[in-house]
Amino acid sequence: xxxxxxxxxxxxxxxxxxxxxxxxxxxxxxxxxxxxxxxxxxxxxxxxxxxxxxxxxxxxxxxxxxxxxxxxxxxxxxxxxxxxxxxxxxxxxxxxxxxxxxxxxxxxxxxxxxxxxxxxxxxxxxxxxxxxxxxxxxxxxxxxxxxxxxxxxxxxxxxxxxxxxxxxxxxxxxxxxxxxxxxxxxxxxxxxxxxxxxxxxxxxxxxxxxxxx
Amino acid sequence: xxxxxxxxxxxxxxxxxxxxxxxxxxxxxxxxxxxxxxxxxxxxxxxxxxxxxxxxxxxxxxxxxxxxxxxxxxxxxxxxxxxxxxxxxxxxxxxxxxxxxxxxxxxxxxxxxxxxxxxxxxxxxxxxxxxxxxxxxxxxxxxxxxxxxxxxxxxxxxxxxxxxxxxxxxxxxxxxxxxxxxxxxxxxxxxxxxxxxxxxxxxxxxxxxxxxx
DNA sequence: AGCAAATGTGAACAGTATTCAGATAAGGCC
DNA sequence: GGCCTTATCTGAATACTGTTCACATTTGCT
Numbered sequence: 001x002x003x004x005x006x007x008x009x010x011x012x013x014x015x016x017x018x019x020x021x022x023x024x025x026x027x028x029x030x031x032x033x034x035x036x037x038x039x040x041x042x043x044x045x046x047x048x049x050x051x052x053x054x055x056x057x058x059x060x061x062x063x064x065x066x067x068x069x070x071x072x073x074x075x076x077x078x079x080x081x082x083x084x085x086x087x088x089x090x091x092x093x094x095x096x097x098x099x100x101x102x103x104x105x106x107x108x109x110x111x112x113x114x115x116x117x118x119x120x121x122x123x124x125x126x127x128x129x130x131x132x133x134x135x136x137x138x139x140x141x142x143x144x145x146x147x148x149x150x151x152x153x154x155x156x157x158x159x160x161x162x163x164x165x166x167x168x169x170x171x172x173x174x175x176x177x178x179x180x181x182x183x184x185x186x187x188x189x190x191x192x193x194x195x196x197x198x199x200x201x202x203x204x205x206x207x208x209x210x211x212x213x
Numbered sequence: 214x215x216x217x218x219x220x221x222x223x224x225x226x227x228x229x230x231x232x233x234x235x236x237x238x239x240x241x242x243x244x245x246x247x248x249x250x251x252x253x254x255x256x257x258x259x260x261x262x263x264x265x266x267x268x269x270x271x272x273x274x275x276x277x278x279x280x281x282x283x284x285x286x287x288x289x290x291x292x293x294x295x296x297x298x299x300x301x302x303x304x305x306x307x308x309x310x311x312x313x314x315x316x317x318x319x320x321x322x323x324x325x326x327x328x329x330x331x332x333x334x335x336x337x338x339x340x341x342x343x344x345x346x347x348x349x350x351x352x353x354x355x356x357x358x359x360x361x362x363x364x365x366x367x368x369x370x371x372x373x374x375x376x377x378x379x380x381x382x383x384x385x386x387x388x389x390x391x392x393x394x395x396x397x398x399x400x401x402x403x404x405x406x407x408x409x410x411x412x413x414x415x416x417x418x419x420x421x422x423x424x425x426x
Numbered sequence: 427a428g429c430a431a432a433t434g435t436g437a438a439c440a441g442t443a444t445t446c447a448g449a450t451a452a453g454g455c456c
Numbered sequence: 457g458g459c460c461t462t463a464t465c466t467g468a469a470t471a472c473t474g475t476t477c478a479c480a481t482t483t484g485c486t
Contacts, residue, residue, distance in 0.1 A: 173386045272445085437479105
């Protein structure tokens, strides 16, 4: 890759031959790398280096580089799910609109506060459900939470719009918002360094659509 | 990367020492590669090989690998712009809703029909406006087209929603739809192999929001 | 204590981006 | 035509990468 003066230093000396919790250390190091550069800039060797271990060691914990990235994605989904759960529990306006707001706000906030995690969560790689079953399961759980809301909305509208279509579109909406913010275009065009103002106005529109359908 | 038996054959013999139009040949080869695998699977050497040239030759046409990808992105934006222009011209229901439909349909169709191009267009890399000015300019042109529509919509609503917020949200919406389709989740959850049905229902919702705002 | 399984090391292989000096062709100028 | 500057391409070199392998070291179980 870039021929910058990457510190090729040997891994830090460990006192013990065995690391202790290499698996998590690798996941953490990976996350740190993605955050600093890009998911494409992650090299297994650099990850191993940061964990204080040689390049071959990770293969005792992950089938290959993709499996390591999948573990990061899985961790991301788990964190998102937990956050969504908390957000729903904490909502003091538990009517439909209030919960839609809470969920949407929570989703976008997560993506914007953890762009590294978020980017890894959406990769074509995880399309193979058998190979990456864990990623799929956590992802499904999040979507399910959304479906519960749109089922209500759909029923309230007398079934004019079916719940799946509604769920797909809300998902696309917030995903697009988060992605375009993280990838740059929106952040650049708004000039702001916080997505909050735009997010709140967007939630207004979103609620408008839901109750008006 | 993968240790599959990649054909490491030497570049095809050319009659002429100079290629003729290496630059475009490289862009085309890159596109073909992205389409077959992923943007991460593009190697400059393989691109050069397919163009029948050695690994160092591309450096006379592009500063580095990123510059080559940027050229692909730029070409993508140009194609999208042209398509949007045609779509607007061809619309036989030129009222606001009709044009929003046309533009949205055209945007998502492009992204779904050219996932390779589309994926390259949205990379954080191009954030540096000075380095990748051409990419930015073409991207801006597309957004401008959208702003014209939302300006009308905003005015029609008596300014209840400002045109930029509206533009951002419509963009996020269609971008999310296209991305989630291309990355897999939506394609998988709908079970369909065409986005058309979902797209049309989504456009219904989109129009509902616009005229109802 | 002893042994099998889990976890680490080093060296190897094939592939990658990028640079550089030198070879070859094209195009303008006399 | 001849000549020379510039653009383009080659080959070899450097420093990376993912992955595999035989082997070393611990740990946990009996």
